[in-house]
Amino acid sequence: MKKLIIFIIIFISFESFSQTIKEQLQQIITIDDAKKLAAENPNLEAELLNIHPEIETDNFVTKLSESKTGEIFSDLDFTYKILFETNINAFRVSYIFLDASKISLTEIEKLRSKILNEYKNGISFSNLAKKYTMDSSKDGDLGWFTEGMMVPDFEKAVKNHKQNDIFKVDITNEKWYYIVLKTFTDKPIREYTVLKIKSNT
Incomplete structure (x- = not known):
């Protein structure tokens, strides 16, 4: 029973942490916003990525190609927000x-x-x-x-x-x-x- 209570507390903490992260990411719209977040929160290890679904093939890129601008999603270690899409x-x-x-x-x-x-x-x-x-x-x-x-x-x-x-x-x-x-x-x-x-x- 004690283990179950600890697990529930950890799970709730993780959920609220994830919620905080997502709330922060919802406010990020531009590259400057992202850079500001990175500068103010070095513990987040923020990184800007340029991804090209037509010429890159892995599971992450497949998931990304099914998502829309502004969408936020997570895996075990990282959380991502698609800031924008351009044609090059x-x-x-x-x-x-x-x-x-x-x-x-x-x-x-x-x-x-x-x-x-x-x-x-x-x-x-x-x-x-x-x-x-x-x-x-x-x-x-x-x-x-x-x-x-x-x-x-x-x-x-x-x-x-x-x-x-x-x-x-x-x-x-x-x-x-x-x-x-x-x-x-x-x-x-x-x-x-x-x-x-x-x-x-």
């Missing part, structure tokens, strides 16, 4: 990375010419990426990414090309040199901005 573009490319901190620019240009030649002669881009890329990518496929995720020069080059274009991108200040194949047409997707906070503090 997503892009997909494959790449071969060449590192100018390891080889000279002359070597990079020779290598790029060789790679482009081999591609024109029918060798698949994924095989070329496996052979030549100087990072840990297995096949060069970058997966879907959205506006603002890549360095501006890389994103700009991708936006300026169409599906099946193959082109060079130079990020000279970082010594990053690329051959890029645009593998898909740009597609409009939804982006949810979500405030995530700890359910138990």
